[in-house]
Amino acid sequence: xxxxxxxxxxxxxxxxxxxxxxxxxxxxxxxxxxxxxxxxxxxxxxxxxxxxxxxxxxxxxxxxxxxxxxxxxxxxxxxxxxxxxxxxxxxxxxxxxxxxxxxxxxxxxxxxxxxxxxxxxxxxxxxxxxxxxxxxxxxxxxxxxxxxxxxxxxxxxxxxxxxxxxxxxxxxxxxxxxxxxxxxxxxxxxxxxxxxxxxxxxxxxxxxxxxxxxx
Amino acid sequence: xxxxxxxxxxxxxxxxxxxxxxxxxxxxxxxxxxxxxxxxxxxxxxxxxxxxxxxxxxxxxxxxxxxxxxxxxxxxxxxxxxxxxxxxxxxxxxxxxxxxxxxxxxxxxxxxxxxxxxxxxxxxxxxxxxxxxxxxxxxxxxxxxxxxxxxxxxxxxxxxxxxxxxxxxxxxxxxxxxxxxxxxxxxxxxxxxxxxxxxxxxxxxxxxxxxxxxx
Amino acid sequence: xxxxxxxxxxxxxxxxxxxxxxxxxxxxxxxxxxxxxxxxxxxxxxxxxxxxxxxxxxxxxxxxxxxxxxxxxxxxxxxxxxxxxxxxxxxxxxxxxxxxxxxxxxxxxxxxxxxxxxxxxxxxxxxxxxxxxxxxxxxxxxxxxxxxxxxxxxxxxxxxxxxxxxxxxxxxxxxxxxxxxxxxxxxxxxxxxxxxxxxxxxxxxxxxxxxxxxxxxxxxxxxxxxxxx
Amino acid sequence: xxxxxxxxxxxxxxxxxxxxxxxxxxxxxxxxxxxxxxxxxxxxxxxxxxxxxxxxxxxxxxxxxxxxxxxxxxxxxxxxxxxxxxxxxxxxxxxxxxxxxxxxxxxxxxxxxxxxxxxxxxxxxxxxxxxxxxxxxxxxxxxxxxxxxxxxxxxxxxxxxxxxxxxxxxxxxxxxxxxxxxxxxxxxxxxxxxxxxxxxxxxxxxxxxxxxxxxxxxxxxxxxxxxxx
Numbered sequence: 001x002x003x004x005x006x007x008x009x010x011x012x013x014x015x016x017x018x019x020x021x022x023x024x025x026x027x028x029x030x031x032x033x034x035x036x037x038x039x040x041x042x043x044x045x046x047x048x049x050x051x052x053x054x055x056x057x058x059x060x061x062x063x064x065x066x067x068x069x070x071x072x073x074x075x076x077x078x079x080x081x082x083x084x085x086x087x088x089x090x091x092x093x094x095x096x097x098x099x100x101x102x103x104x105x106x107x108x109x110x111x112x113x114x115x116x117x118x119x120x121x122x123x124x125x126x127x128x129x130x131x132x133x134x135x136x137x138x139x140x141x142x143x144x145x146x147x148x149x150x151x152x153x154x155x156x157x158x159x160x161x162x163x164x165x166x167x168x169x170x171x172x173x174x175x176x177x178x179x180x181x182x183x184x185x186x187x188x189x190x191x192x193x194x195x196x197x198x199x200x201x202x203x204x205x206x207x208x209x210x211x212x213x214x215x
Numbered sequence: 216x217x218x219x220x221x222x223x224x225x226x227x228x229x230x231x232x233x234x235x236x237x238x239x240x241x242x243x244x245x246x247x248x249x250x251x252x253x254x255x256x257x258x259x260x261x262x263x264x265x266x267x268x269x270x271x272x273x274x275x276x277x278x279x280x281x282x283x284x285x286x287x288x289x290x291x292x293x294x295x296x297x298x299x300x301x302x303x304x305x306x307x308x309x310x311x312x313x314x315x316x317x318x319x320x321x322x323x324x325x326x327x328x329x330x331x332x333x334x335x336x337x338x339x340x341x342x343x344x345x346x347x348x349x350x351x352x353x354x355x356x357x358x359x360x361x362x363x364x365x366x367x368x369x370x371x372x373x374x375x376x377x378x379x380x381x382x383x384x385x386x387x388x389x390x391x392x393x394x395x396x397x398x399x400x401x402x403x404x405x406x407x408x409x410x411x412x413x414x415x416x417x418x419x420x421x422x423x424x425x426x427x428x429x430x
Numbered sequence: 431x432x433x434x435x436x437x438x439x440x441x442x443x444x445x446x447x448x449x450x451x452x453x454x455x456x457x458x459x460x461x462x463x464x465x466x467x468x469x470x471x472x473x474x475x476x477x478x479x480x481x482x483x484x485x486x487x488x489x490x491x492x493x494x495x496x497x498x499x500x501x502x503x504x505x506x507x508x509x510x511x512x513x514x515x516x517x518x519x520x521x522x523x524x525x526x527x528x529x530x531x532x533x534x535x536x537x538x539x540x541x542x543x544x545x546x547x548x549x550x551x552x553x554x555x556x557x558x559x560x561x562x563x564x565x566x567x568x569x570x571x572x573x574x575x576x577x578x579x580x581x582x583x584x585x586x587x588x589x590x591x592x593x594x595x596x597x598x599x600x601x602x603x604x605x606x607x608x609x610x611x612x613x614x615x616x617x618x619x620x621x622x623x624x625x626x627x628x629x630x631x632x633x634x635x636x637x638x639x640x641x642x643x644x645x646x647x648x649x650x651x652x653x654x655x656x657x658x659x
Numbered sequence: 660x661x662x663x664x665x666x667x668x669x670x671x672x673x674x675x676x677x678x679x680x681x682x683x684x685x686x687x688x689x690x691x692x693x694x695x696x697x698x699x700x701x702x703x704x705x706x707x708x709x710x711x712x713x714x715x716x717x718x719x720x721x722x723x724x725x726x727x728x729x730x731x732x733x734x735x736x737x738x739x740x741x742x743x744x745x746x747x748x749x750x751x752x753x754x755x756x757x758x759x760x761x762x763x764x765x766x767x768x769x770x771x772x773x774x775x776x777x778x779x780x781x782x783x784x785x786x787x788x789x790x791x792x793x794x795x796x797x798x799x800x801x802x803x804x805x806x807x808x809x810x811x812x813x814x815x816x817x818x819x820x821x822x823x824x825x826x827x828x829x830x831x832x833x834x835x836x837x838x839x840x841x842x843x844x845x846x847x848x849x850x851x852x853x854x855x856x857x858x859x860x861x862x863x864x865x866x867x868x869x870x871x872x873x874x875x876x877x878x879x880x881x882x883x884x885x886x887x888x
Contacts, residue, residue: 020432022641042432044595044641048762049686049832052639053595065688066831072687072741079629080595082636083831085838085866086686087545090763091613094546094782097641118788122885125750126759127739128789133763136782137546167786167802235661237870257661257826259870263533264457267868268824280459281602287444287458287512294858295824297865298602300456300609302541302635302774305534306842309553309775312870333559340521341530342510343560351542351553352775382557382573538774548780548796548803567777569807574777578798599863625771634828635864 002194003176011036013102013174016142017043019154021099022092024048024134027071030102032167044080046098048130050089053081070130094137095105101138103131105145105170107160110207112170112182114143115162128165135166147175147205154206156180156187177201181212188212217409218391224359226251228317228389231357232258236314237307239263239349245317245359248302259295261313263345264295265304306359308345309352316353320344320385322361322375325422327385327397329358330377344379350381362390362420369421371395371402392416396427403427434596434640435625436647439469442619446475446584449502449524453611454482454492455587458511461604463588463621464491466650470586476500481540481582483533483607485509485517496520505580507623509537532560535577537610543579544613544642586614589638589646592622596640597631605637612642619645663869664854665876666696671848675704675813676881678731681768682840683711683721687740690833692817693720694878699815700793705729710769710811712762712836714738714746725749734809738764761789764806766839772808773871774840781806803883814844818867819877822849825869826860834866839870848874 004012010032017023017033019041025031034056037043045054046068054069055076063074092098105116114135117128129175135141145155156173172190173180178201188210192201202209219227225247232238232248234256240246249271260269261285269284270291278328280291307313320331328371329350332343350356360370371388387405388395393416394405407416417424431646443466447451451471456462471494477499485504486492495501504526509517520526531539532554542550551574555561565576567581587608589598600618601610612618620643665671672695675681681699685691700723701732707730714733715721724730725745729760733755738746749755759766761783771779780803784790816837818827829837841847848871 044432046641047832049689050835051832052632052641064831066690066833068687068689068832077633077831080593080597080631080640081633082597082631082639083633083829083834084636084639084763085834086766086836087839088639090766090837091541092639092641094544094763094767095544095613098614104631125738125743125747125757127737127763128759130762132761132783132787132789136785137763163788164786165797256551259661261870262603264460265606266603267870268862273683279602281461281604283458283460283603292602292862295822295860295869297860297862297868298600298605299865299868300605301533301537301607303868304606305537306770306774307868307870309534309538310773310774310842312842330837340506340514340518340528342511343530343532344508345533347532347554347558347560351556352534379557405642538776542779546769546782548782548798548801550771550779551777553775553777569777572777602863632864634831634866635861637863 004193006032009174009176012179013142013144014038017100022046022097022100022139024093024098026101026103026134028104030104031071033102046092048089050086051077051081051082053078090133093133096139097120098138100140100141100142101134102144103134105143105155106162107155107157108143108163108170108173108182109157109160110182110187111184112168113160114165114170115160117165118163131165135169140171141169142172142174143170144174147177154204156205156207158207186210219408221247224389224391227394228357228359229253237261237312239308239313239316239353241318241349243319245319246286246316246381261307262303265299265301266292266296268293278419292367305327305348308348311352311354313353314363315355315357316349317357318349319358320358322370322372322376322387323358323388323397324372324375325402326399327383327399328375329385331380332376333378335378346380350384355386356384357387357389358385362392369419369420371420374423401425433594434644434646435594436645438624439647439649440473442645442647443470446470446473448475448567449477450475450584451479451481451582452580453585453615454480455606455608455611457483457603457606461588461606461608462491463586465651466586466619466621467491468494468642471495471498477502478503479503481505483507484511487511487513492650498590499525501526503527503529505529505531507531507536519602530560534618539577539580540610540614544610549578549602550574582615583617585611585618587618587620588609589620589622591624591626591631592620592646593626593628593631595628596635596643596646598632598638598643599635600637609638613639617644618642619647621649622646662823664823665871665874668695668876668878669702670822671874672699672702672874675699676703676709677704678706679813680710680811682811682814682844683709684836684840686712686772686832686835690817690835690837691720692815692850694880695815696720696847697723700724700727708732708734710734710809712728713740714743716742717738721792722746728739728754730755732756732758733759734760736760736765759789768806769839769843771851772810773839775820776808778805778807791833811844812846814847816840816847818849818851820853820855820860821849821875822855822857822860824857825872825875826865827867827872828860828864829866841867846873847871847876848876850878851875
């Protein structure tokens with residue numbers, strides 16, 4: 001079966017981000033979404049460290065270590081951008097001013113619970129950053145992840161076994177094999193890639209799935 | 216007996232404001248204190264509507280209605296001044312960043328309770344402004360008032376009969392006849408004007424007074 | 431293309447509905463969007479809850495709303511400003527309810543709404559009439575009152591300059607409640623004196639980032655404070 | 660005359676005491692007062708509580724404090740930054756305690772301290788390990804966690820420009836925690852690249868008003884981000 005690459009997943013997420021949206025892209029894979037935003041839409045990227053209107057990576061000669069994203073990579077600022085302090089930055093997130101955030105995950109439950117900050121390993125030094133704030137604060141939380149772990153276990157679960165980041169917060173899940181809507185009634189399949197049937201997908205995911213009624 | 220004028224009281228208060236202090240002067244009589252600040256001290260005036268480094272009233276030709284004090288009177292800005300929003304302004308007050316505020320009062324109790332926002336008259340339309348915030352927030356709260364009402368009643372009381380602005384918040388009381396320190400142990404007389412004895416002052420005030428031990 | 435600029439106050443206010451809660455910036459006349467509020471009188475929405483530091487004075491802005499009896503409730507710290515006769519008349523007639531809030535609590539409740547907090551323990555007002563019936567708590571030896579966020583359907587604010595993304599600059603003490611109200615309303619509408627091109631506002635000096643502003647409209651103040659400067 | 664300028668980091672830090680709580684600004688290297696923290700290593704105070712977004716990386720700044728075993732406790736959101744070996748070694752040896760706080764709760768608890776609030780109900784962390792044992796409450800249909808202010812004896816922050824009254828400008832994303840930490844510490848010490856004359860900083864553009872800053876010292880960053888710009 002053909003699975004989407006990370007770039008294809010990022011491009012798929014980017015399609016669902018509308019003109020004018022304020023968007024926070026999480027550290028790691030979600031950062032790729034920036035490369036696929038439709039050129040004909042103005043979309044404003046926020047970074048938790050106090051930037052609105054974040055632009056692409058600079059040429060090496062233009063790197064400025066006072067202008068970095070949440071992953072500490074050099075970025076640029078678009079015309080119309082602004083700097084602000086951490087209080088205002090997290091007010092943007094927690095006060096529901098960010099329209100969409102895109103996060104990675106270890107696990108997501110069919111009801112939208114998110115686990116993405118801690119493997120639960122007893123010897124791990126935990127780090128949370130802004131993940132919990134984005135999870136509870138953004139108007140919509142999109143998650144991007146492969147459906148299965150390298151070991152073949154489904155990361156879309158009835159109940160997360162990893163420590164939670166937030167409860168019932170993920171609205172859309174973009175995986176390498178399908179896109180889901182999550183919520184109190186469970187997981188709905190929005191689209192499937194690679195010609196799978198719903199039954200095959202359900203077997204792979206290991207949780208009950210419904211096809212989303214067409215609009 | 217010789218009583219201090221408002222200007223003399225203002226000058227007396229000004230003496231107790233040290234170099235480098237951040238000071239908020241309440242609406243009305245306390246505003247006069249600005250005119251008597253010692254010229255050899257740099258003292259920074261804050262206004263609740265978002266000004267630090269407030270200067271004196273402008274010449275009529277220079278009046279700018281975007282540059283007013285809390286009493287809505289035109290002011291100026293000194294070099295080194297700054298503008299900020301109401302959130303930050305009240306954080307300055309409530310977060311104990313203001314060293315001294317000077318307020319007027321209807322009544323003050325010997326323990327430092329303050330009543331200065333509401334006469335309690337049933338038909339009055341109440342207005343509170345920033346009085347309660349200054350009362351609880353400034354490091355020191357000075358009150359300036361005549362000791363007696365026009366009817367001859369003492370405004371320094373065992374317990375306020377007017378609605379309170381704040382509890383145990385006034386540290387110093389400057390009146391037309393004496394200066395007091397207030398606190399949990401009651402009122403101490405710091406100095407008396409016009410050659411009164413402590414007994415005469417106590418009779419006038421109608422509350423127990425102690426002379427402050429000299430330092 | 432994102433363009434938050436509106437051609438007229440009328441257009442910018444067209445969806446204000448009966449029963450809406452409306453924040454209005456300003457302290458004295460500084461930062462008070464009189465012209466935008468006057469346009470709201472013309473627009474006709476009624477049964478409004480107004481959240482503002484004052485309750486209107488003279489004949490324009492909030493006072494005009496009062497006069498037209500469009501306000502059901504006022505949440506403010508200082509209803510008594512110069513010439514408050516329209517508010518007073520409505521208040522005494524029982525046409526308008528008053529929730530009096532200490533100014534710092536007003537500011538911090540608006541900030542709490544903008545920042546997504548559920549409630550805050552504030553030091554102001556403890557032991558006073560304005561905290562009667564409210565939950566209190568001793569924390570670290572000091573008494574606090576539990577206060578809830580104040581949010582609004584609309585914020586009408588006055589700024590100096592806006593660009594098409596809604597970034598705002600203010601002028602002197604006209605800044606006051608504008609930045610915090612912009613964060614606490616579903617739809618923030620800013621009246622400005624100037625439009626700037628995108629990129630013309632130095633990103634270091636932006637006071638209200640455009641994310642908090644939905645609409646901007648250029649209106650000439652009847653009396654422009656800047657012209658006197 | 661008010662003059663908050665100090666000639667050296669050594670002078671500016673001279674009263675930092677054993678057991679002090681110290682906020683340190685910065686996110687990544689941006690806004691991180693490495694040189695001031697290095698001077699704190701030389702100064703010798705120990706048994707410190709460090710409140711910062713990270714727990715130090717590489718060999719300078721907070722990492723150097725860790726290496727010298729001066730830190731008893733770290734309050735931070737993201738201890739794992741690049742090359743966190745000094746923190747990790749101390750943590751695994753039990754020399755340093757870690758209080759892990761979601762970044763938005765860290766920011767808002769620092770802001771609560773600066774603004775004089777007693778506590779806040781925050782939405783972040785509800786139902787997670789990081790809220791275990793904490794008081795919760797349903798407000799308006801949503802669950803919140805009660806969080807208390809974080810204040811400090813000292814804040815060490817990095818800014819771009821200061822004047823003798825302590826007014827500060829920052830540079831790009833170097834602003835991050837500086838303005839809110841300045842408000843929450845008894846003594847705020849800012850490392851800057853430039854001193855400005857009083858009045859040279861436009862009052863509209865001041866980010867941290869001097870009331871929140873007690874000392875400023877001009878230090879040349881070992882690696883100056885600005886020089887790369």
